[in-house]
Amino acid sequence: MPKPKTLYPLVVVDIALFCVDDNGLNVLLVKRSNEPAQGLWSLPGGLLQPERDRNLESAARRVLREKIGVDVRYLSEVRSFSGPARDPRGWSIGMLFFALLPRDHIHAIVKDSVDQVEWVSVRRIARAMAFDHSEQIDAAVQLLRDKVERRVLPLHLMPAEFTLGALQKTCEAILGRPLDKSVFRRRLKGSPDLIALRVENTGSAQRPSLLYRASDGFQF
Amino acid sequence: MPKPKTLYPLVVVDIALFCVDDNGLNVLLVKRSNEPAQGLWSLPGGLLQPERDRNLESAARRVLREKIGVDVRYLSEVRSFSGPARDPRGWSIGMLFFALLPRDHIHAIVKDSVDQVEWVSVRRIARAMAFDHSEQIDAAVQLLRDKVERRVLPLHLMPAEFTLGALQKTCEAILGRPLDKSVFRRRLKGSPDLIALRVENTGSAQRPSLLYRASDGFQF
DNA sequence: AGAATAGTGTCTGTCAGACAGTATCGC
């Protein structure tokens, strides 16, 4: 079979890994220790390795595992970025994924890698980032916001058990605006995605609240 | 700069080109005249040519121009399909786009190319298609349906001037279910995407109806 | 007149937003 007479582009996967904490919505950034774009902040990413990766999503999971040390439950494609100029190494395809990390896994990020790794609030993203990663973050944040705006619950950002108050705060952090408690809870009443558990009694809060967990069949 | 020690995957763009006519929603299929998958029906597609294409979307537009002979107004990425087995030539990335062709451009498709080209109703897609194109069509149709279900008007499928009845029939063809005329028109009343024109008087229909056109700033 | 399409009016249920009110904890 004749090989096509075509140059092959560079294929990279980048991941916008999100978490929500008391600071709001954060994305994980990596300070690049190698060329190109050395010293600039970027999304975690890496070259596709066809001999190892089953597909692009597997490549993204491998990159997160190898470079950040996390196995994420939720990971999904956003869109591609491509062209001759976005990477100085040549014509490239950057496939952007976005992933969600539960709040109680935030500190499981490996900090001792060669690269400097940091959670950065999406409200404080610097203009100057490597490649087109600033645009990529915008695209990933918008996709996340659109989903939550369409009433999909970001349960992958929650720990295994959580209160409705915590869930509402998470949604508010993503959307960047307050939600009405009564409206929020009324919608959740009939949701098949939430399962009520027993009562919380930790003295941290004032009045104890019911705990919930995500239903097994729930899809983000 | 050292070249990465990685095999390069094959990069292909495929396009699900849709139109709506009296038969309902159709997608354009091509009977492959070359290996691989010779003789099977497939979506129009082609190899990325980095030396010619500005990005993947440009590649998709070029493929439509060269293989089908159409310049489409609307074209947008759906998602990627990738892996070692989906194309017999090796590890490949297939980027799926979907495009919309106005009803009055349907017959502008070039019929005299080397490949056999045909509009096929989405209700009558054969199981056996080249590569994973059956799955790709499912993904593209679902994205189109989701958009219309979310009340986005598929104005790119309409001719420059059209009636509300024709627009409703187009939406019904996409969704595969009837819509209530009163509800449909009530929603359209305040829409900034539609601009009313003068009266239609062609004797084809019974009572003449107002003509509309898409607003310039409208986004699908 | 009858068929066919264009276009309007109205009733009803559902749901979102807004906001007030009650409940239960720690201190």
Added chain:
DNA sequence: GCGATACTGTCTGACAGACACTATTCT
């Protein structure tokens, strides 16, 4: 009691579904 959070109740306006009704053309 007081502060704080959990949770509920209610009013109102917007809108969707359903369906009936009128209007205007052609044959």
